[in-house]
Amino acid sequence: MTSETPRRRRPTPPRFDNAWLAELLAGRDPLPQHLRAAHKHGSSRLSELATAGASAAALVAARSRMMDTLIRALWRRNLGRTRGLVLAAVGGYGRAELHPCSDIDLLVLAEEKLNDRRAAALEQFFTEIWDIGPDVGHSVRTLEECRQAAREDISTATNLIEARRLAGSKKTFEALQELAFSDELWTSRSFFERKLEEQRTRHAKYHDTAYKLEPNIKESPGGLRDIQMIGWVAKRHFGARTLADLASYGFLSREEHRRLVEGQGFLWRIRWLLHEMTGRHEDRLLFDHQLRLAETMGYEDSEHSLAVEQSMQRYYRTVMELNRLNEMLLQLFKEAILLEGDPRIQPINERFQLKNGYLDVVDRDVFRREPGALLELFHLLQQHPEAEGVSAGTIRLVRQHCHLINEDFRRNPDNQALFMAILREPQGVTHEFRRMNSYGVLGRYIPEFGKIVGRMQFDLFHTYTVDEHTLFVLSNLRRFALSRFDHEFPDCSRVMRGLPKPELAYLAGLFHDIAKGRGGDHSELGASDALRFCKRHGLSEYDARLVSWLVRQHLLLSLTAQKKDISDPRVIHEFAEKVGDQLHLDYLYILTVADVRATNPELWNSWKASLFSELYQNTSRALRRGLVNPVAREELINETKRETLEQLDSAGINTEAVRGIWSALPGDYFLRHSPSEIQWHTRALLEHGDSGKPLVQVRRETERGGTAVFVCSPRDDLAFARSTAALEQLGLTVLDARIVSTRDERTLYTWVVLEADGEEIESAERGREILRVMEQEAGRLGGDPRDIRRRMPRQHRMFSTPTRISFADDERNDRTILEITTGDRPGLLTRIAGALLDARVRLQNAKVATVGEKAEDIFFITETDDSPLDSEARRQELEQALKRQLEDGADSTSL
Template identity: 50%
Template sequence: MQGRLAAPPASRGCLDLAQIETIELEGGLIRPDETDGAERLAALREFIRGSLEQADALLAEQFWDGRDVTELVHARAWVVEQLLLLAWKKLVPFTERVGLLAVGGYGRGELHPQSDVDLLILLGDEVAEDRPSREIEAFVQLLWDAGFYVGHSVRTLSECAEDSAADVVTTTTFMESRLLAGSKALLDALLEATATDRMWPGKAFFEAKFEEQVQRHARYHDTAYNLEPNIKEGPGGLRDIQMISWVTRRHLGARTLHGLVEHGFLSVSEHRDLVGGRRLLWRIRFALHLLAGRAEDRLLFDFQRQIAERFGFRDGETSLAVEQFMQLYYRTVMRLERLNESMLQLFQEALADREKDDIHDLGGEFRVRNGYVEVASDAVFPRRPAALMELFVRLAQDESLKGVTAATIRSIRDHLYLVDEEFRADPEVNGSFLELLRQPEGVYTQLQRMNRYGLLAAYIPAFENIVGRMQYDLFHVYTVDQHTLFVVRNLRRFAYGKYQERFPHTREVYKRIAKPELLY
């Protein structure tokens, strides 16, 4: 997608296209310093403001009536595009050396009710000293006055190349550029000057984006299960999905998430989970923007009940409507978080020189590949289901292990059907679980990983009921499953005296407990 958007069905009736065409053709350019310039500018501003308000009201009505949110975010991007182009054509004279580009989420053709409209006003290097500054300022000012939230920059081609080389965030912004007005040659020059394969070698691009995600997750305490989660920036949120999309585009050249299926990185069911998860997050975000009247990405306590009711949830005997809604949300982001982890690890493995893989035997039916545990063959879990539990014991026993390979994560998920009553009664399985709880290190980390992969809920049916379950009050900051795991983590901290200044006696008391695993 490098050009203008096509009108989606949900945009029908949103704009008076005949009136837009009439305004385009009448009177030529508006020059604010001319006699009637201020009056014409005010009339244009009020027309655009009124058109945007009318379109937003119609899209909101369709949303609450149950229209697919995917259609609506694309429809709003199209609506905004028509009004932007009208303003640009009336205020900025056409030249091959100046272009108007959509970037970021708007470049992808996605706009929620209060989202920023990200624009790049691109100048050819030769126009740097003769840029139409007054016209551009009038254009941007009109957009703000008409009710748009504009995120814009004015750059020359050379400045774009310099900024792209210095900052991977800028690089990914340019990857999603679309030409709205101006010369296509200018867009082509931008894409060539900022091409990721020139600016950022494959491994460097991946590492920079991965580090960006690590830092972002750290701001949310590496958990999606907060009382008021950020559905865009938090773990398992929309930014994680976009992270997958950026890396997919950079390394596979695929413009849609389905490219991951075509290249064997995702199964059909995983792709369905990914797209379905994004649709739910888009629905929640669309609702948040409408209810808050601002660009709100935090699922705030005050809005949770309203959205639950709007989405059709009803109070039951054992849980409130809002608790049911939030459990759906938390379980969805848990799946998305797992898919993000698997996809990024697969990309990391694909970028590695496989001839230089460091592979060594871990004993039994496991081996280590470049620091990650994997099963020795696809037949391990079907042949010996107890290996599902043993794998996490192996991880806890060796602190140098980084985690589980993406292929083995998928295999764990695919073989959860093996966790039945016979599995739960198996002495070998139960022995491995107790052995995990006895480990001096890594207990909380592995229980958390088991929860993320679905094994903990499958093994302990009672735990399955609390996965993603929240209690609708301001006291419980995390979901019930996360609170439970945090209790285990805090007990572990007592064991090795992490907070000895605050709790000077806990370590000594802990040492006297004959079977501390029973505490968990």
């Protein structure tokens, strides 16, 4: 024999030996306390094996065998001599898939109605199972009752298909199995159609995406339920007992079977660990679980990626693959079950055809002969909307030939032209880019995109993985381009359809976050990627640089709108200079709205929409005037006054009285408020008169979105902190705060608020409650702010955001800009206001923004004599006061 290098032996995985349990139960009638101790010991041993690296498949099977032994012992103890009863495991237990806190689902099949003695024995049997430890779900039925229940409920029929005999008559159980697989309950066709509809409904509940920040590993698309769905149909129609049987029937290749089993094992391992960590039946991957799972599974932080982000990327890529396999297998089942007889063939070209309504290759060698067909496939789907999708066999071939998309493929002019044709097609852009991502084509064609597939950011702001977010951006842009969605965002739709080349916006959307996770500035890196891609694909120098500029500046508009005082004409002028012309502004505006909406839909609201629109409109106006001829501050103030006076005069309001009110107001007031707001304030002040008492008004519907709360009171530096505390105690989210000091020693406050969940305040009763509480606070002149007593949301407690404080000079307005980034929490604004009081600082204006778990707030402040904070000593004094207030409340769950 020739000598060979010896192969390294794989370590033998630890195994769960049931012998100790058999010995415990042998030759005796075990008491419940013995079985309880056995369950506890066995569960502990399984936990040790999980820690030692035992496979999830071995663990769930071992736990199932352990429960079989314990439950059979209890059955013998209580009903061992009883005839005419069958004990069967159903559900996950029927599949012999038990996790630490899985329910034990049992069916007792009775040949006839139970007498009192048998009923009492069964009740004792179930009680003793409960006493051992696991949660038990059970039903007791005759065969006829099983028939009736299964006809009415597809879930019951599914349970019968999965039933596994534990004890009792084999003959009676065989009768149950014969019933379960018979057409008198559900035909294969009706069973498949109902289960398919069940899956569609379940996926829709999770917005047809598996990529939410806190996914459900069982119910979300690509989760364990999708694998179970495959098994149910395979058992009912084909009689397959295992996933491996599908391979022998030709439905799965060996490689696909391997991926399916590996994916299932990975999800089982996560589920096992989740149950052990929480001590309950838990299928949600909540943030706190994600951190502990990453550590338990051995992930470590790297330079550009947290351990939790790495582990979650593996999770998302796994469910993406499982979702793809689920789609392919169900399509194969559909062809086998629903599409009987000779297939309907409609030729398209020499490479593709429609087969039974699905796009299909003419032969299996199409992609090998002509790799460009890997892109042509998606273009044809756009051009043939009557196609229901892609045939399962073609999906499999696409996956098998993705490796042909290499550098030569990418440099091929025909393939480049095909990609741009897909992007420019008037319909189906979003659907096909999603399909390209799902089948693995998009990540191969744009390798940089492949790196962000399944990549998550561990925060509350970025709701989706980077690739899923990017595809939502593309979807939002497409909705702007289609007239049937004009009612959603009329301004964006108008701007979008005025663009000369919409595909440039789509390219910017595809590349805007493509460099996430690489380190460095993702906007700069992505801009370079976009420039190279556009030039390679034949775009003109101007168009390529426009796309690159959009990627580099994709955050510019949202940051300007949310962090700067866009009522200041000079801020508008500076922004207009950066944008340069109307075309760049148009592209940037629609990209920004599409991006922010796709980042976290729950944080999008009418207030943000109005901010972005206001900045867009004011910048358009500045560009029309010309950058060398900016709008003068006084000109804008006079224009606002003139427009408001015309409205008041037409309403019969005495203009001389109006000018009397306005004489006490500084010019900044007319910059910070719209004519509609000024008219509302003016009317309220005229009606209130010169009583010297505070004035409070609430307007539930405003042009900027949200509910406006207006307070006019004698100057009192405690008033802001007190009023903000009242708003937060009411459970309101403050979106904006504008403060104006008048020349007659009063202060005008205007807050814009929403409910804590981001919803508009709708009921008149809620509006009256806000008015009542704010009037009480305004009347407590000089009183201290009330404590905030609200619990911090669960998700926010998982994040530790370091507090960052910075100062900048606003020389043009003689004030100081204070920027605070810290963890969001109840009472945050009240604490900040308290710190300003402690440092004897006056608040002039505020821009409030919450980004997931972070608060990023801007405050415009002065000394009490309205001069800026010039000295470093004063700024340090304020910084220390802020840190004292914020650090005192950072660890509190209530304030």
